[in-house]
Amino acid sequence: MSTYELIGNGIAAFLTLCIFSFLYKDNPFYKFAERLVAGVATGYFTMLLFWTNFQDKVWEPIFVNGQYHYIFPAVLGIMMWTRFSKKYSWVSRYSLAFYIGIGSGVSITVYLYTYLFKQLQATISMPLTADIAGFNTLLVVVAVLSALVYFFFSKPHTGLFGYVSKVGIYILMVGFGAGFGLTVMGRIALLVHRVIFLRDYLIALF
Amino acid sequence: MTFFEKMMQIDRRWVYLAIGLAVIIPAIIPFNVPVSVSPEVEKIYDFVDSTDTGDYIFISVDYDPASMAELHPMATAIINQAFEKGIKIVFVTLSQFGAGMVEQLTNELATKHNKVVGEDYVFLGYRPYPAITIMAMAVDFRVPFPSDYYGTPLDSLPMMNGIKNFFDVKGVIDITSGNTAEFWLTYGNGRFGFPLAIGITGVMSADYYQYLQSGQLFGIIPGVKGAAEYETLVHYPGAGLDQISYQVIAHAVILLFIIISNVAYFATRRKKSKIGGSI
Numbered sequence: 001m002s003t004y005e006l007i008g009n010g011i012a013a014f015l016t017l018c019i020f021s022f023l024y025k026d027n028p029f030y031k032f033a034e035r036l037v038a039g040v041a042t043g044y045f046t047m048l049l050f051w052t053n054f055q056d057k058v059w060e061p062i063f064v065n066g067q068y069h070y071i072f073p074a075v076l077g078i079m080m081w082t083r084f085s086k087k088y089s090w091v092s093r094y095s096l097a098f099y100i101g102i103g104s105g106v107s108i109t110v111y112l113y114t115y116l117f118k119q120l121q122a123t124i125s126m127p128l129t130a131d132i133a134g135f136n137t138l139l140v141v142v143a144v145l146s147a148l149v150y151f152f153f154s155k156p157h158t159g160l161f162g163y164v165s166k167v168g169i170y171i172l173m174v175g176f177g178a179g180f181g182l183t184v185m186g187r188i189a190l191l192v193h194r195v196i197f198l199r200d201y202l203i204a205l206f
Numbered sequence: 207m208t209f210f211e212k213m214m215q216i217d218r219r220w221v222y223l224a225i226g227l228a229v230i231i232p233a234i235i236p237f238n239v240p241v242s243v244s245p246e247v248e249k250i251y252d253f254v255d256s257t258d259t260g261d262y263i264f265i266s267v268d269y270d271p272a273s274m275a276e277l278h279p280m281a282t283a284i285i286n287q288a289f290e291k292g293i294k295i296v297f298v299t300l301s302q303f304g305a306g307m308v309e310q311l312t313n314e315l316a317t318k319h320n321k322v323v324g325e326d327y328v329f330l331g332y333r334p335y336p337a338i339t340i341m342a343m344a345v346d347f348r349v350p351f352p353s354d355y356y357g358t359p360l361d362s363l364p365m366m367n368g369i370k371n372f373f374d375v376k377g378v379i380d381i382t383s384g385n386t387a388e389f390w391l392t393y394g395n396g397r398f399g400f401p402l403a404i405g406i407t408g409v410m411s412a413d414y415y416q417y418l419q420s421g422q423l424f425g426i427i428p429g430v431k432g433a434a435e436y437e438t439l440v441h442y443p444g445a446g447l448d449q450i451s452y453q454v455i456a457h458a459v460i461l462l463f464i465i466i467s468n469v470a471y472f473a474t475r476r477k478k479s480k481i482g483g484s485i
Contacts (some may be wrong), residue, residue, distance in 0.1 A: 031235045045302050052332055087329030090325075106337070107392075114396035114422065122420030179412040184428060184460055185453060186276055189430040191229055193275030193451040196445075199233045 001204040007072050013201045143171045210470035221463060224411035232451040234326040243435045246418055250403045251439040253283060253377055257432045259292035262375040263380035264389065266382070268313065268336075270303030273407055275381035279446035280433035281311055281381045287440045289319035294328040294365055296347070296375060300336040300386045305355065323356070323362040336389040340464045344398045346370050377401035377424070387414060395422050405432065 001009070018033035061070040076098060082091040123144055126137040135138075150168030157165040160178065235269050257263060265284065269277045288295055308329050321327055328350040333339040342350040347370065353359050360366045372378060378400055380390045387404050395402040401424050406414060408429030417423045427436055430453065433446030 024219060041303070048302055048305075048332065049334065053334065081271075103337075107339070110392055110396045114392045117422050118396070118422055119416060122416070175412060179409075182408035182411045184457065185431060188225075188229070188453055188456045189275045189408065189449055190272075191225070191456075192449045193445075195229050195452070196234055196448065206238050 006204065009197075009201050009204070015199055016198060021193075142167070147171050210246045210473040212469040213466055214377075214483070216473055218374055223429075223457055224459055224463070229452050231455055237451050239449075239454050241431075241434045241438050241450060242446065243439055244432075246415075246426045247432050247435040248439065249285045250284070250293075250379065250405075251436060253290070253401070253403065253424065254287050254293065257293050257376045258290075258292065260294065262294045262296060262369060263379045264296045264298070264372065264375040266378065266380040266386070267297060267299045267308045268301040268380060268382035268384060268386040269305050269307060269407075270301055271306070271349060272382065274307070275445075275449075276407045276430050276433070277381050278307070278311070279430065279444050280436055281307075282315065283433065283436040283440050283446065284379060284381075284405070284442055285311055285315050289315060289321055296330065296369075297327065298330040298339075298343070298351075299332045300339060300373045300389070301382070301384065302332065303336070305332050319387075324354075324358065325365055327358070328363055328415060329355040330360075330363050336386050337361070337393045340389055341397065342392045344372050344394070370397060372400045375400075377403065378442060380425075381405040383407045383410075386455075389399075391422060392418060401447065403427075431467060439451045 007010050010163045013034045015036070018029040021027055023028040058070065058074045061067040062074065075094045080092050109110035123140060126140060127138050128134050149164045149170070150157075150172065152165075153160060154169040254263065259274065265281070267281060285295065297312065299305055299308055301307075312323070312327060312329060315321070316327065323329070327403065330347060331354060333350050339350050349359050351360060354363065361423045369375070372394070378389055378390065378394060380402065382390075382404060383406070385407060387410065390402055390404070394400060403423055404414060404427035405427035406429070407433075411426070411428035414426060419428050427433060430446055430449050435446075436444045437444050455457070
């Protein structure tokens with residue numbers, strides 16, 4: 001490890017320990033590291049947006065290449081800034097209306113297709129055969145219907161309806177359990193990554 | 207105060223300490239854990255493996271340093287496999303901090319496999335608003351990205367000759383820690399129907415399996431476990447496999463805590479209800 005890397009990784013190791021110190025209790029070292037991350041991220045993102053948006057999509061097309069039709073989206077963008085003025089904030093509604101209109105037009109059909117029709121099709125077109133795949137199909141259908149029953153509040157959850165609703169809540173619990181297990185795996189991965197980093201740094205240092 | 211009552215009131219910092227120690231053990235005494243490969247991971251491996259030399263795949267690196275621990279190993283394994291097979295890769299990022307991730311991956315792996323930017327791989331760069339960027343790329347990569355990340359016009363890159371949009375690549379793999387998977391699913395696969403696979407963090411995994419069953423995704427690499435599986439398939443042991451031994455110990459400790467806390471909860475509840483009954 002070169003001297004430059006040693007110093008750089010030393011700062012990273014110090015900041016890692018600063019963040020971990022929050023596990024004991026809130027302290028100035030944690031606050032410093034937290035604010036440093038927020039500040040660096042904001043600065044980086046601002047300059048990134050400037051170079052990948054303003055420079056590419058406003059400055060160069062309009063002022064360098066003479067593509068004056070880019071003025072229209074640029075003006076819509078500038079109009080959004082009127083939100084900061086009480087007197088002229090109504091102007092921003094035109095930009096928002098334009099944005100929401102386009103967004104809705106593009107999204108509604110494709111969202112219905114992706115999240116409703118394709119999922120419905122996949123649920124009802126599974127083969128109901130006398131093997132493990134068939135059992136899986138049965139499980140999916142029972143799970144979907146009972147979970148839906150649990151969220152049906154127009155009828156009291158009593159009798160048979162109540163039993164199906166109870167199956168629904170168990171199905172949901174299984175789903176939450178799987179989610180929790182995977183979340184634990186993810187969080188441990190983050191911890192392990194830092195522990196391995198600190199171990200390698202200490203080995204390099206001594 | 208009984209043992210169980212003490213357990214119910216334990217300071218959470220002892221739990222942190224226990225997990226910390228559990229994670230440090232494999233760092234001092236390393237050991238290997240066998241990894242079984244799941245079909246959803248193998249499908250992505252098979253897809254890359256069946257892609258011919260000189261063909262293109264598209265990889266969207268949509269994560270930032272906060273998710274490196276989980277996603278960098280799987281990205282590394284996929285790129286290693288693709289470069290070794292001579293597959294050309296088009297990279298993009300829809301995450302504002304993803305450019306650094308792509309650069310780190312390509313700098314390390316392109317050098318390792320003697321790959322040249324513009325000939326063997328290209329990095330298009332970053333654009334905000336994923337939905338608009340994806341739909342624009344489906345028309346032509348040159349619409350949102352007239353030049354690559356380094357400012358070279360796409361038309362002057364040898365690799366981009368004869369490649370226009372997603373229909374000229376064999377498939378798209380999105381490695382993501384955020385909602386860009388939804389954008390790829392909706393505006394990519396949903397709108398244009400190209401083959402899509404995702405590599406995601408553990409937290410997200412449970413939310414995306416239904417799209418595998420419906421055929422909207424052809425594969426999923428879920429978190430660090432999926433990364434370890436992929437590394438096993440490509441025979442490139444890396445950070446994913448390294449982490450599995452740590453995961454085993456940490457999970458065992460967490461399971462132990464869950465069991466103790468549940469036993470303690472029911473034991474103290476029974477005692478409380480007995481006291482309540484006698485009153």
